[in-house]
Amino acid sequence: MSAGTLTAVPVGAGRVDRTVAGRAMSLAPLVGAGLGLGAALVLLAARALDLPGLLAAALAIGVLALLTRGLHLDGLADLADGLGSGRPAEGALEVMRRSDIGPFGVVALVLVLLVQVAALGGIAEASPAAGAGAVVAAVVAGRLAITLACVPGVPPARPEGLGAFVAGTVPWGAAAGASAGALAAAALAGLAAGPAFAAGCAAAVAVGAGAAAALLHRARRRLGGITGDVLGALAETATTAALVTTAIAAQAG
Template sequence: MPPADSADSAGGPGPGRPAGGRSRGGPLRDCLDGLRMAGGTLTAVPVAAPRVDRAAAGWAMGLAPLVGAALGAAAAVVLAASVLAGLPGFLSAVLAVGALALLTRGLHLDGLADLADGLGSGRPAEGALEIMRRSDIGPFGVITLVLVLLLQTAALGAIADSSPAAAAAALVAASATGRLAITWACTPRVPSARPEGLGAFVAGTVPYWGAGAATGAVLSVSALAGLAHGGAFALSCALAAAAGLAAAALLLARALRRTGGITGDTLGALSETATTAALLVTAGAAA
């Protein structure tokens, strides 16, 4: 994760352009460095980023859905292995969702709990942000975590009972959608809530064309993954991705009104919200 003291002010340059203006190594190097940064920031995999600047950060946030799809595929392997071992759908889903949490160090879930505590406090922006900074989890955070994890496992388990292949496709689509929500939260006109931290470092780094391209890629991958369960389910997976993004947009609007911008916790909360909504839609389609 980028260090807080290296973050620039929000609303800066997009992919391929560092804070000073020009790219340091060209678009290809920026892309590769951004991909490594995305892996190191969004997963528990120890990936060393050769450079940490806003140019690389823009690519990292733009490529976040690719990392999400890889995480979903890894969790799908756990799910498939559990089903083949004879475990029922719900228990297989618990193991798959647990694998996702392990692969991300629980950072997105932690962000969800922190944002829930901040928004649930009813305090003004500064007070809510102060609550989000704390390392402990309050009652709003606990309740939100329990509900979200129950929804994710129950939805995924229901799909697995219908078709393990459909459940694997749903995992890939939902995980990619969750990270796509992060991509859109890093587009211009979405400010940072603080002058430092991850939110300030990545705010405004993804241009709209980059977010649009990522959206098209996620919709395509979701539909292709869903083909494992038929054409109708492929369409449902694409619709689930759209629904997940819409749910994240509603939460982002709420967070911006209450805190004035994004933080690292906000990004994590958006990811889990979009993932959950996408799984719920695919569960309904599979049923």
């Protein structure tokens, strides 16, 4: 279920209930590692062909959008429109249900994609190995944000939909294990560019989780809890914050 929910990879349908959903959300960072590896391979191939770092980064981020069917980006746009509407919770949720994208959503998408490509492009231009590590760490951070949003105590914003199905399904122990695994995976991904950058990649996961936590707090106050769109927005927010952090780490190194 984890791969089927978080990627465009077709998987066989099996038993699906909240217990299975909890396991799937706990494994989200592992799915992120796979997605990040795919993007990293595209980045490395582009740089091996001597393409500019910015173009290589754009291709890598584009592959991520393709592999996820753009669902997380769509969630980001929908949440931006809902929060930007200034309406009470029910009205904001109604805005988020619409299939069109409003001005707040457009601005959020443009800004996030611009920052992601610029941050990753700068790293890849200086060091393809660091760029590969950065994108893996960032995507892992994005999926960890989804895991952490599904712990007990975080309610759904409405009684139906993906948010209601996965809310509160990830036990605290599983969340802690996923966090430790995400930190380790990020550090390992960055190790090819040196120990200092590996530490920066691990720090990027923590920064990404913090940025997502701030957005989650805002969503809970305005909407009452999580929805599928909120989870997507959390993933993109954490990914972006993590990429900016790895860019800073690359500069410092």
